[in-house]
Amino acid sequence: MKIRIFVGTGGVGKTSVTAASAVAAAIDGRKTLVLTIDPALRLRTALGMTDSPREQRVEHESISSRGELWAVLLDVASTMDRLVRTDVSEPEAKAITAHPIYRLMLTSLAGMNELVAVERIHQAIADGFENVFVDTAPSRHAFEFLDKPEFFVQLVSFPLVKLVGRTFGLWKRGLAGIDAGSSKLYGTVENLVGAALAGQVLEFFAMFQPVAEGYARRARNTIRTLSDPKIAGFTIVSSPGRARQDGQYFFDELTRRKFPVEMLIINRLWPAMDLKQSPRVSPATRDLIGWYESVCASQGASRDRAVADWAGKGQRVIDLPELARDVDGIDALVRIAENLQKSNNAASSSRNPQ
Amino acid sequence: MVRPVTVFCGKGGVGKTALSLAFALRQAGEGHRVLVITSHPLPELALSVSLAGLRESNPVAAANLFVIHVDPKEVLGGLVRQSAGSSLLADTVLSSRVYRSLIEVLPGVKEIAFVSRVRDLAVQGAGPEAPQGFDRIVWDAPATGHFLRTLEVARGFDSYLSGPLALLGKSVAGFLSHPSSLTLIPVTTLEEMAVDEAIELCEKLMAELKMRPVALVCNMASPLLGTSDEEWERLRENFLAEVTGAPNASMILERHAIERTLFARLRLAGGIPTHIVRRKPGGTSDVGLLLELAAEMGGLPGARVS
Numbered sequence: 095m096k097i098r099i100f101v102g103t104g105g106v107g108k109t110s111v112t113a114a115s116a117v118a119a120a121i122d123g124r125k126t127l128v129l130t131i132d133p134a135l136r137l138r139t140a141l142g143m144t145d146s147p148r149e150q151r152v153e154h155e156s157i158s159s160r161g162e163l164w165a166v167l168l169d170v171a172s173t174m175d176r177l178v179r180t181d182v183s184e185p186e187a188k189a190i191t192a193h194p195i196y197r198l199m200l201t202s203l204a205g206m207n208e209l210v211a212v213e214r215i216h217q218a219i220a221d222g223f224e225n226v227f228v229d230t231a232p233s234r235h236a237f238e239f240l241d242k243p244e245f246f247v248q249l250v251s252f253p254l255v256k257l258v259g260r261t262f263g264l265w266k267r268g269l270a271g272i273d274a275g276s277s278k279l280y281g282t283v284e285n286l287v288g289a290a291l292a293g294q295v296l297e298f299f300a301m302f303q304p305v306a307e308g309y310a311r312r313a314r315n316t317i318r319t320l321s322d323p324k325i326a327g328f329t330i331v332s333s334p335g336r337a338r339q340d341g342q343y344f345f346d347e348l349t350r351r352k353f354p355v356e357m358l359i360i361n362r363l364w365p366a367m368d369l370k371q372s373p374r375v376s377p378a379t380r381d382l383i384g385w386y387e388s389v390c391a392s393q394g395a396s397r398d399r400a401v402a403d404w405a406g407k408g409q410r411v412i413d414l415p416e417l418a419r420d421v422d423g424i425d426a427l428v429r430i431a432e433n434l435q436k437s438n439n440a441a442s443s444s445r446n447p448q
Numbered sequence: 449m450v451r452p453v454t455v456f457c458g459k460g461g462v463g464k465t466a467l468s469l470a471f472a473l474r475q476a477g478e479g480h481r482v483l484v485i486t487s488h489p490l491p492e493l494a495l496s497v498s499l500a501g502l503r504e505s506n507p508v509a510a511a512n513l514f515v516i517h518v519d520p521k522e523v524l525g526g527l528v529r530q531s532a533g534s535s536l537l538a539d540t541v542l543s544s545r546v547y548r549s550l551i552e553v554l555p556g557v558k559e560i561a562f563v564s565r566v567r568d569l570a571v572q573g574a575g576p577e578a579p580q581g582f583d584r585i586v587w588d589a590p591a592t593g594h595f596l597r598t599l600e601v602a603r604g605f606d607s608y609l610s611g612p613l614a615l616l617g618k619s620v621a622g623f624l625s626h627p628s629s630l631t632l633i634p635v636t637t638l639e640e641m642a643v644d645e646a647i648e649l650c651e652k653l654m655a656e657l658k659m660r661p662v663a664l665v666c667n668m669a670s671p672l673l674g675t676s677d678e679e680w681e682r683l684r685e686n687f688l689a690e691v692t693g694a695p696n697a698s699m700i701l702e703r704h705a706i707e708r709t710l711f712a713r714l715r716l717a718g719g720i721p722t723h724i725v726r727r728k729p730g731g732t733s734d735v736g737l738l739l740e741l742a743a744e745m746g747g748l749p750g751a752r753v754s
Contacts, residue, residue, distance in 0.1 A: 105461010369693035
């Protein structure tokens with residue numbers, strides 16, 4: 095099994111590169127799943143997916159008979175539903191999923207995507223996929239799906255929620271037997287957000303505890319899996335102009351968290367133009383060519399600096415050329431997949447045209 | 449007096465941060481005192497755009513420009529300190545896991561906190577981050593989805609029935625509903641997905657939030673975009689005769705045809721005036737690039753035409 099995770103800043107074509115890599119694996123005949131946890135849902139456009147189902151099989155003539163490609167747009171509600179039912183009995187699950195705070199959590203909680211992403215990766219592994227490709231949210235949000243579960247694990251692994259469940263009930267009924275510290279704490283929290291809401295949230299926390307513990311256990315395991323270089327690898331996707339800074343930033347952040355960095359992809363590199371102008375060329379055309387050449391030269395120079403910086407890290411750098419139009423369907427992805435293969439073979443050579 | 453807040457918003461990667469800084473630089477260079485509020489933590493911002501060398505190349509702008517990052521958790525911490533009464537109790541609350549999980553779980557709390565800080569800065573014209581004071585604000589907004597959620601939060605605050613958050617929610621709603629509080633400038637590049645997202649953003653802003661953007665910036669445009677249709681047709685007819693080097697020559701033509709189609713689509717959307725910022729080859733320092741961008745931003749509302 096192999097899990098590949100793609101990180102990068104916004105607008106660098108991360109989703110297309112992830113989807114194209116998944117297409118390449120399916121062409122090679124593997125049972126492949128591509129999962130996007132970016133709420134922008136660009137995977138739908140990139141894969142030319144039909145409207146409604148958020149999980150569907152993608153068909154294409156180039157995918158070998160042994161291969162399979164499944165595309166999944168992370169769905170907080172369905173992932174949570176499966177999660178809740180993993181750990182508690184059906185009546186308890188019903189009580190949890192009917193609770194108003196559960197509904198609020200699903201619809202308006204920023205960061206839910208990041209929290210359930212790791213559970214969805216676990217589910218994909220459990221479903222027996224050979225290759226899992228994960229498209230993350232831009233920039234520092236990329237790390238939230240790795241950092242947040244740990245924060246959550248710490249929160250629930252401690253008998254805190256049990257404690258809240260017990261002492262909160264006592265306090266709500268105005269009973270004695272609660273220490274002064276907790277009493278003041280609840281008082282302040284109530285003053286801050288209003289008593290009704292605070293009560294509901296704390297009540298829900300108490301009920302949700304076994305689910306949270308099950309989630310926490312699996313999240314820990316999954317994240318441990320993601321730090322095993324034999325199974326997982328992180329790919330940094332960047333644009334030519336920012337490859338050096340982005341590459342360094344993501345490399346440092348991933349290494350600090352002990353996750354294995356696999357490669358840097360410099361996406362949408364404008365090709366060296368190599369154009370010849372006739373002697374009677376019009377000024378407008380000459381200016382346009384001049385502009386293209388200067389943009390290309392500047393991109394090439396940034397790209398070369400990034401490659402030089404990256405040389406010491408012992409990981410591959412792969413260039414992908416700019417395409418004339420947006421990636422809008424599986425045919426375009428198959429073309430990128432071919433380019434990936436080509437660049438992969440020529441990974442360490444320089445871009446010098448000579 | 450409430451200081452004007454200009455907001456650059458749009459899809460990730462279209463250049464909101466660079467344009468916010470360039471726009472602010474332009475005004476700071478003219479002697480206005482400008483505060484840039486970014487949603488990127490500053491170390492991350494410095495990675496993508498560096499202001500190193502500004503003091504030497506443009507001392508006036510350097511003296512008038514302040515860049516800050518607003519962290520909603522700090523704003524909420526301040527609120528707790530205010531309402532707790534004693535600093536000992538505030539410390540207990542702030543360090544407790546119940547509090548830390550509540551801020552993560554309560555809907556919209558971080559967004560309310562963020563907007564309330566923007567409002568306070570606009571009203572007070574000074575803050576601990578910029579004690580010298582400023583007379584205008586540029587907000588480098590988060591990417592479309594999160595930005596809309598931030599603006600919509602004023603509608604959801606009524607889940608807070610009482611307490612300081614409910615009060616905060618009401619005052620934030622008041623600020624956001626005032627038409628002159630925010631000057632919105634969506635940004636897009638001329639790529640299909642970015643353009644679709646920009647159009648959708650403008651429609652949502654106008655229909656659901658009753659906020660009308662004052663201009664739509666087309667960033668990283670080619671120099672050809674400003675030419676007339678006749679000039680473009682003439683160039684297109686002669687191009688392949690004057691230039692050889694397939695397939696790149698035809699790729700250039702195809703790109704421009706697409707660029708023009710997308711630009712036309714943008715101009716039809718909502719009738720918001722478009723403003724073209726041409727792509728700069730780059731290569732010089734970040735500050736050099738920002739100053740070049742700033743030169744392209746004359747005529748945008750809020751920018752004084754020099």
